[in-house]
Amino acid sequence: MGKLGCSIDGVLNEAKFSEPLPWIGIYIAAASLACAIAMAADAIHGFRHWKLWFPCKFLAINATSLTIITVAVKLSVDLNTAMPRGEDQLAKLSSTALICTVMGNSMPSLGTMENKEIFTNMIALGILVITVLVNICIQLGTGVIYVFVMEHAIIMFLMLVLLVVLSFSALTVPTIKHYLELKYKKKYEIALKECSKSNETDKTIVEKLKEDLMRYWMMAHTCSPQFVVGRSVTCTASGALCLLSAATLAEAMLRFYLMPGSFRFCKGESDYKWSIKLILLTQAVAVGVGTIAPAMRWFLAINFRCPTRGGKWACRKNYKLEEYWIKRLVEMKECPLNIPISNPHSRRIVHDAKIKFLNLCIGIQAGIVFMSKIIRLISIYSMSVILLCYDHCRDWLMKFTPTKSITNDSGSESLPSSKLDLSRFVLHLEGEDSLVEVMMKDNRDATDYWRQRAKKRQPKHLIELLQLSRPSEGFKGLTEFDSFEVPSLDAEEAPDCWSLSVVTLTSIAAALPNINRSSIKHLMAGVNEGLVYVRHIEDDLDMQGNLIRIRKAADVVWLAFELYHRWLDVDLRKPSLQGKSPKEILKILSDTAKNTFMEFKKSKVDQCLADSPSKWPIKVLAANSMYRISQSILLNYESRNYQMGERLFEAITVMISDILAACLTNLQRFISIKCLTSSIEEREESVRHAVNVLGKTENILKLLHQKALPGLNPDQMAFMDEWRSLHKLNSSLPDTPFSQESDSASRTGSEVYLTID
Known part of the structure; x- marks a missing residue:
């Protein structure tokens, strides 16, 4: 009978059921470490290739990553395992914060998906997030989670907002791709004409190809779906929300380790035993590493939108809801609903319900975009002092930096070489006019840099x-x-x-x-x-x-x-x-x-x-x-x-x-x-x-x-x-x-x- 879970007296041997939990803790830590490595690889890839909007190359919203995340956040959905100590409670909080970090980090990956992939992946993500939210609420009610209640409430709210932002941003991806494809075809025709004219000049074949590639790169880079999603206002807002989530976890950890006397914990030990410390460490590292990319996207959006720092912010006037945010919802609203219902009255009820539901979705989408722009504006106001001080310090240092003028053979100062104007090949959406010059300057010399690097490896x-x-x-x-x-x-x-x-x-x-x-x-x-x-x-x-x-x-x-x-x-x-x-x-x-x-x-x-x-x-x-x-x-x-x-x-x-x-x-x-x-x-x-x-x-x-x-x-x-x-x-x-x-x-x-x- 002992092998079946009961003692000789027929009493249920509950202690035996908890024996594998420390090894399950290692499994959870391994999944968390996998998330940390993937997010760190994306950060390294972004810095290495100077893509500071950090495309999602290793961690994306797909079946594999969602499966790993489900394992990593097991503590958040564990309803009945006792978690008496402070580190046990912190591990619960870090699991919840990890979901926010992954969502904020992997948002640009929406641009790489087809329509069916977006639908299935967002449904799977929604099921996971809702499950975690419900289970945490149950644990708060039963007392499994009895400290860091405010922190849990904040992170749960941020998690829900991030899910809504990601879901409604995913609706715009097909429309954005369609817009950019149309614009690309028009720019492509212009590029062909300029390429044919360049062939009539006396330039060498390498110089012609170099200029052609500069045009094509500017078009291809600025219409890259990941880059477009990464520079969108909703992605900027998700970066700010991800930062708040990481800051909430950091605040809880600092309070626990620096002010242990302010807490009263229960006596006893978790069934996860020593593995809890490993879980907490790996998940804290994962949250810290995973916040790099969202934070950089948030900071660069502020920096790009306010290049003058002087208070004339372009985003101050831009509260307009651009058409591409709601175009798909409007099209769905106008399309007839093909359902096998012959009764006209029933069809009218279903059709009216569809219209009301889509009107609600349009209102939510408008609210998300407006909220994202407000978050961006608040971020700009809060960061403007730091950016302004940075500019003054840079200008002050430039005064004391000696400059050397380049002279030609006659001794006169040479003029800077004229560069190819690529601003007309920057593909941008409505409301992104202020980013054209920024994107052009940041990517003008990219092709020359890569070409020079490749030139060192001639066959x-x-x-x-x-x-x-x-x-x-x-x-x-x-x-x-x-x-x-x-x-x-x-x-x-x-x-x-x-x-x-x-x-x-x-x-x-x-x-x-x-x-x-x-x-x-x-x-x-x-x-x-x-x-x-x-x-x-x-x-x-x-x-x-x-x-x-x-x-x-x-x-x-x-x-x-x-x-x-x-x-x-x-x-x-x-x-x-x-x-x-x-x-x-x-x-x-x-x-x-x-x-x-x-x-x-x-x-x-x-x-x-x-x-x-x-x-x-x-x-x-x-x-x-x-x-x-x-x-x-x-x-x-x-x-x-x-x-x-x-x-x-x-x-x-x-x-x-x-x-x-x-x-x-x-x-x-x-x-x-x-x-x-x-x-x-x-x-x-x-x-x-x-x-x-x-x-x-x-x-x-x-x-x-x-x-x-x-x-x-x-x-x-x-x-x-x-x-x-x-x-x-x-x-x-x-x-x-x-x-x-x-x-x-x-x-x-x-x-x-x-x-x-």
Whole structure:
């Protein structure tokens, strides 16, 4: 009977039920620590990237975070466990304050959600908050919570207000996204016109791209949904409420530790025992760390709204309710209610009830916005003295700071360089006119900063490899590596792919005998750096997705080669160690690839081979590429009579250089498309990635821009088959060297290529 919870006498053994509680306390502390780490990571990310509105990258309102928070606040919903000591009561309060901190911290994450996500996540958050509120009220009534009653009441009120603010702010997110998308399209057209005009100037390709990226970054950053929510008046108010919650917890803790005599606690010990101290410590740290982001958003909103500090505050006049706050509620009010009720009287009652409910919601939304603006105004009045003192101290220090004037060769003072006016590319909502200049100044030099950082990490091995390419011969390696004379293994031929061709050639080069290991490592380093950009180009410019499986085949081949020095299941070092000649090695690779292809063809995958070649299995695509390339090199080997592996290695290296150089001529178009095709939630990160690519490839762009480009339009230049078709066409025209055609065509073709559209 003892094992069932009863003693020998049949008495319920209640003490046994409380034995696991200290370990449950560790579980609660671990969940609280997870919240603290996530909020600290968001704060570090914001400071590191100088995003002082602190986007929610690690802690957002979603199923995972809500589950962790539910565990972390278990003490708040524990109705019947005795909590007699002061630290027990403080732990109850810290659990409640943690919910306020998480809500205030994660408010910008609303901007990243789709409509259904917003609805489900806010419902889940509402259930959690209401449950906590009800349970705390029960504990206050039963006496489980008997001290810090006022602090609990304050934090419960703040929690309820934060829930209402978050819920009604979430209603405006779809409308805000729609407004910003419309504005982005208009600004995008203006940016296109300015970009096309900049192409007519004498600026270098890097300077043109730099200015274009500055425009696109300003548009993408200022319309980022997280940034828009983060700078909204309701987010500013939530930051102030979050600060009050943290201050309430801090006040209670200071009173408890500094004035212990002012409290009378019950005797006894909590069933959580020693774990209570761990819970209190982790939750206090979580509240402290989590308050950084909301506090900074609150402070920056005050700082930005009142740049002069002199009393002429822009927000003093701005009590207007902007349209986007209530537009969705008004649309819902005007839309008919589709319900399966045939009785007109019943339908009228339901419709009238809907209108009254939505009118109430509109009134609540207007009240929330008005209250948020009042909170902002009160915050400005309370902080104005501190900000004014800061300005006076800064001006006073500037008087004693020596300034150096920059002079030119003639000795006269040089004028400051004119900067691109980006104010017209700042996307803002109604009521944010005063923030345009602030947002422009804070983000004008962001792209240049990231570009300079990326410039320090130039792909040196790739640049050295590209210098071996042969632009004067029209990147001849594009036809040498895969001869048109090699018979196909199937009736249909798989399309060529930049990355698969490069990794197959590299595998062949590494298999050749008598090659210096340092030369192979140098080639691998250059190819590895080049594949990063080749993959970017193939992923973004293959709009139809016809080369997806071929790109996967290239990734599989490269992974096996880079880690194990193998091509699929073939050890590339074994033939050279056995003393095989280059010709014999090529024959081995060709036969192995052919056998692999034929085995698949004769097996149960005939249906796969009957489909489009781009849908063949990955091994079949890799084998087909290896067969064609090794056979083509064998033809060149016999015609040119390569007798040494070193000469063949050099020839293959040049082929790889030609292929990479031809592919990387699409870098400018990739950078342009990266800025324009992403969704509103991802657009900011896409532009930033484009800036990073520009910084790393500046020297490559300069190098390739000096070379003659073929007469292909930008869409054709993205695909190897188009280049090879042009080579084949030019080779069939006698007395017309490709280089001459390329030089003449580049005067027109390159102009199309340089246009960002």
